[in-house]
Amino acid sequence: MEAALLFFAVAFAAAVLLLVRLRRRDLGGPAERAAFETLHKASLAAPALRRGLTRTGAEKAARHLRELLDADDLAITDREEVLTGPRDGVMALAAHSLETGRARVVELPGGGAAVVVPLATGAGVAGTLVAFGGQASAGLVRATEEVGRWVATHLELAELDLSRELLVEAEVRALRAQISPHFIYNSLTTIASFVRTDPEQARELLLEFADFTRYSFRRHGEFTTLAEELRNIDRFLMLARARFGEERLRVTLRIAPEVLPVAVPFLCLQPLVENAVRHGIEGRPGPGRITLLAEDAGAECRLIVEDDGVGMAPEEMRKVLAGEGATGTGIGLANVDTRLRQVYGDAYGLVVETAEGAGVKITLRVPKYHPGVTAR
Known part of the structure; x- marks a missing residue:
């Protein structure tokens, strides 16, 4: 699992580097430019997610993810509260996905729609990504699901980093205990x-x-x-x-x-x-x-x-x-x-x-x- 996640992250970074080099020469047509902008926005959000699902990290990442999805608004929650974005009623929208681990589309009473995607890691559902739009188009739904999976991958890497740090700390504590009486x-x-x-x-x-x-x-x-x-x-x-x-x-x-x-x-x-x-x-x-x-x-x-x-x-x-x-x-x-x-x-x-x-x-x-x- 860890190797697969690291491969994903390395492959993504390589793709960004390739597009940066291409941009220095010639990105070509609109499709190439759009691909570069997409990867660039994702790369800007990634560092904020590598320390886990925190309020500060969510706020930093949300700015780039909202642009990436071209959503009217964006919220990120953990299992208890909204970390960034609109607060009113968002946890009620997220409750079903937090419980079942499934994405859902919700028509909002005042008009518009919300696409709710669970952020599932190896430890379970850590939170949700909620994208708001004038309507729940197929493009917004698919894009939110893919971005949600990408965010979850970085959160899982953060969990692995934390578990590695805790393991090293435990090894140091064990070594202190072995300092020869x-x-x-x-x-x-x-x-x-x-x-x-x-x-x-x-x-x-x-x-x-x-x-x-x-x-x-x-x-x-x-x-x-x-x-x-x-x-x-x-x-x-x-x-x-x-x-x-x-x-x-x-x-x-x-x-x-x-x-x-x-x-x-x-x-x-x-x-x-x-x-x-x-x-x-x-x-x-x-x-x-x-x-x-x-x-x-x-x-x-x-x-x-x-x-x-x-x-x-x-x-x-x-x-x-x-x-x-x-x-x-x-x-x-x-x-x-x-x-x-x-x-x-x-x-x-x-x-x-x-x-x-x-x-x-x-x-x-x-x-x-x-x-x-x-x-x-």
């Missing part, structure tokens, strides 16, 4: 151990811990800048090095300055670094190294988190990414992989290279610019 407990224990021996160090670590938790549990924004994400990772690593010691946990950072402003999904790197520490370095004797790279890759930013820890069998890693790993294994990896695919598409999931005893290397790519992705 193991790490929090060990951090506080480490800070406590410095209270008597090095009070200044304890104070500094406590402030870093406060900033780390404040960032990780913030309530706004699905996206952040790479600079902010790296700053929080630096706090995490400072706390981890205080626990393990500088010699036990060695860190290499290579960050290209030009990618620091790139918008990335919130908490897309910290779970990977935490996984490297907990399941890589903690599980091996002697010192271990974590390498974090952020590289400019043309239209994309390439990020790499690598450790020289104990590694994992490839088949076990596949289970982790599928969310089927043992409890506590691969903290957040499946979550990050899922969110990357939801935001950018399946081509942008995690790429993991690992083997038993060979450490783990995780690569992810994010486009520098992507519709709807803005750091807040």
Whole structure:
């Protein structure tokens, strides 16, 4: 369903672009000019509908839809009230279509007619489109039905956008819930151990811990800048090095300055670094190294988190990414992989290279610019 709706929207946009190009040359006869004007008016109404059936969106779209239908007047309703257009008696006209999901033509007592078309989406009938004319000509009826279907398609795309946003928010909430109690407990224990021996160090670590938790549990924004994400990772690593010691946990950072402003999904790197520490370095004797790279890759930013820890069998890693790993294994990896695919598409999931005893290397790519992705 989603693919069909997106195909419809893309095909429509392509048709508009083609007609714009034709207009720059020569639209030809009256039929070609009429086709261009029709598509142009529809394209002007589309953006207002992509946030769903709201009063503001309906008011903006109605101006163009009325011209498109050449109607005497136009009303748009949701299931409860008139959002734009004439109010008197309109909900009574819409009641039958809201209940049955069928279009109807109503002769008005004072003369003229109203064509009422339901706006049906996957979630049911969201509202109605009501076109008023001097008479209910066959042309007005057919045109109103087609425009109603077009409006409903954009409302359904808005519902899909909203469901995707809610899913991403749920994934972020789930990730916050997974922030390791193991790490929090060990951090506080480490800070406590410095209270008597090095009070200044304890104070500094406590402030870093406060900033780390404040960032990780913030309530706004699905996206952040790479600079902010790296700053929080630096706090995490400072706390981890205080626990393990500088010699036990060695860190290499290579960050290209030009990618620091790139918008990335919130908490897309910290779970990977935490996984490297907990399941890589903690599980091996002697010192271990974590390498974090952020590289400019043309239209994309390439990020790499690598450790020289104990590694994992490839088949076990596949289970982790599928969310089927043992409890506590691969903290957040499946979550990050899922969110990357939801935001950018399946081509942008995690790429993991690992083997038993060979450490783990995780690569992810994010486009520098992507519709709807803005750091807040």
